[in-house]
Amino acid sequence: MQPDRDLDRELRDLGPRVEYPPTPDLASSVRGRLEAESGGPGSPARPLPRFWWIAAAALFLLVAVPVVSLAVRGTGGGGMLAGGAAGGGAAESGGQEAVEGDREGAGDITEQEAPSSMAADSGASSASSGSSAAACASPEAALEARPARGAPGDEFGIRGRYFVAGFSACDDTGSGGSARTIPARDVRVEFRQDGRTWELGRFEADEGSRLAASLEVPASARPGDATVRATYGQGPPEAPYGRVSAEARFSVLD
């Protein structure tokens, strides 16, 4: 009978010889994830801003929801919250397919009004009806790919507008109203084709709620139509601060 101490010695001797799968470079992947989440290289986790973010969202809900519901009743609900700048007729359709339709109708999104004055952009119809309640509304997020075609491996750029996550200040009691927007963070950009999805990266909108990034057509994409989609936020799209996405069409060349 073999004593356990011999087995113990054998096991100790075996330990350093056991072959494990190669250890992946976790340091790099973790750093990449943390940078993407915090919005820039070297940024540490920021629990305090997250608290302020929640506080700002709660404040916005407290102020904006009653005001918006009043305005909806006052204006008949047409074209105030969404799609105002890009074509108010799409606002009632609500879904993201309508967003793309709006964008195509609007042409070059960079020619639209900047979102710095949300009242002016999105509230034109409500302003004319005598309401200033649209101060804290924003047009739908819009996305554009340039060039909108390319072969696998080619570089292309995206530009987005109105990537607004919320409002840090919302004064809709004055004549014109004012709102300071909070740019969207952690915007996930995907390349989609025939049911396949490639995540191209996560980005943060700038202070003007604009999104810009240089990307690459996935090497395994096939020639044909594709879509570039940028998504941020959580929860159902219809909820305040719910999921928002904008799409741009792309043609993959041979």
Added chain:
Amino acid sequence: MRGHQAVAFRTAFTITGDAAESEDAAQEAFVKVYRTLERFRSGAPFRPWLLTVVANEARNRRRAAGRRAGLTLRAVKHGSQAVTPPSPEATVVARERRAELLGAVEGLREEDREVISLRYFLELTEAEAASVMGCARGTVKSRLSRAVGRLREKMMEAQDAAG
């Protein structure tokens, strides 16, 4: 972090038995640990804390995948060089013996395999193994003793079967 990534990955691999799952679990654990660093008591040992998070992540993933961990380990062919090189026959015998031993470890039930892997293969301390297994240090000791006993029985059965 680089100093801990190998032990984190291998600990996860001991639990999941799958390299891709282990990579995800270890990565997620590092991110969680980083996010909660401010809650970490300075002066406390970091590794047991990290390994606890890794083990939890790995178990969650294994549970989500709905499978029993099946560990497949191999012994490297070239170990450390002895001062006096063993004869070719002795080398072959030792290699066969290591393969038998690994095979017997793999054939153990999950709890036994885990404690043996953590203590002998990853060379974790009792305290670290206790963190990973979510039990007291004394429990690690008793589980290890029972696991080695069952391993010995398995080895004897294999020897008897071989003739």
